[in-house]
Amino acid sequence: MPTPTSGDLPQVKKPKSGVSDPVKDAALIAGCRKGERRAQVALYQQYKDWVFNIALRMTNQQQEAEDISQKVFLQIFRKIASFRGDAALSSWIYRMTVNICINHFRKEKKRKEHISNELSAVGEQGTSGLQSRNEGFNLAPHLKAAIRALPAGYRMVFVLHDIEGHKHEEIARMLKISSGTSKSQLHKARKELRTYLEPFIEIHSTL
Amino acid sequence: MNCSDVENRLNDYLDGALAGGEADEVQAHLRQCQSCKQQCTSLEQILAQASSLPTETPPNSLWQSIESELDRVPVIATTNLAGRFHDWMSGLTAQLQVPVPALKYAGAMALLICGMLVGKFLLPLPEGQNQIVAPAPAAGEVQLANRATSYIEKSKILFLGIVNADLEDLQNSSWQSERHMARGLVREASFLKENLSRKNDARVRQLVEELELILLEIAMIEERQDLNNIELIKGGIDRKGLLLKINLADFADKPEAQDF
């Protein structure tokens, strides 16, 4: 479990690729403030996988994840002058990424289709994946397909809680909902996922 | 506990959010109920997988699109805003007395726009120094070219500030400085249109006119705009590719215009 950070900052998983090093970050920030392309490239290299993967989990759409990542980095470069440095650069970037994802969902038209409609479409994808079961069962592709099929509200809470490791109180603040709502959304999300994924898990465990 | 009691508590149980006694009861039920045990195992596997999904790498084209956006709408360096603003003001005063190519001040003016970037119009122009634009001399060719360049550069700075700023910041701002600057530039545009028309310089004249359309919109804007109007202005700047055209505009003293 990640340790909670102070204040109202959400606890942040460190970027998986590369370590967030305060000294290195300070140099990047200084360069980006001057608009130096080299520093921008370096900052991008440092954080691209992290930002992209958060966006990818939140949207589960390659193109949308790319669009969101582009927005995030442009906003980083345009707003870095107002970054006061009282929080880690990674926290600042993280919050920006999540906020842009959230805005993205707000703009997205409410998804009317019930989850089962989408699940039938991803189901085909799922079974073809099972053909490689001799090489060992890999739940990841099925899980990704199932997350993608979740309604946006469930998906955000699931990603923030079960992938990014936030607490309900933090999610409630980020999404401006009550923690009770966060909790019930998470439970519904997990139930949908389990309903969809259980057959795959069972097939695997009887092989 | 029966099966539905356990099902209701399974999430909290796995999240470690159940009180000790309840957790023990759930555990006891799981030991003797195959169906609940199966549910619990599936969920555990899903959660384990969720927290360790493989990291994916974005395509190289992602940086390319970021970079082209950075080239199209450059980031303005922002440091020591207030100090630079004073430099700019004194530069402006000097400019009104001695006709110096206004481009010299373009860098400092960029810093004025930084005020807009931050979204707060902290430093409104004092009355009496309204005249951003120098009074019209009997224009020689050089002076006319300088004034055209200055007009285009100032418009660019104004647009960059708007394009760079957050919609939310723009929405809450008073638009005072922008309105002000735009009005000065609109006055300058009418002077330029009149004089350039005789210079056979159709391209410059056209750019002056295109910029003027956006400037007029900015000059008319009210405080606390609704998003639609702001997006209209932003969109207008974008759609016409004005920033790009400005960059490509072919002027004698172009090298200086590349400063930012």
Ligand SMILES: [Zn+2]
């Ligand atoms: Zn049971």
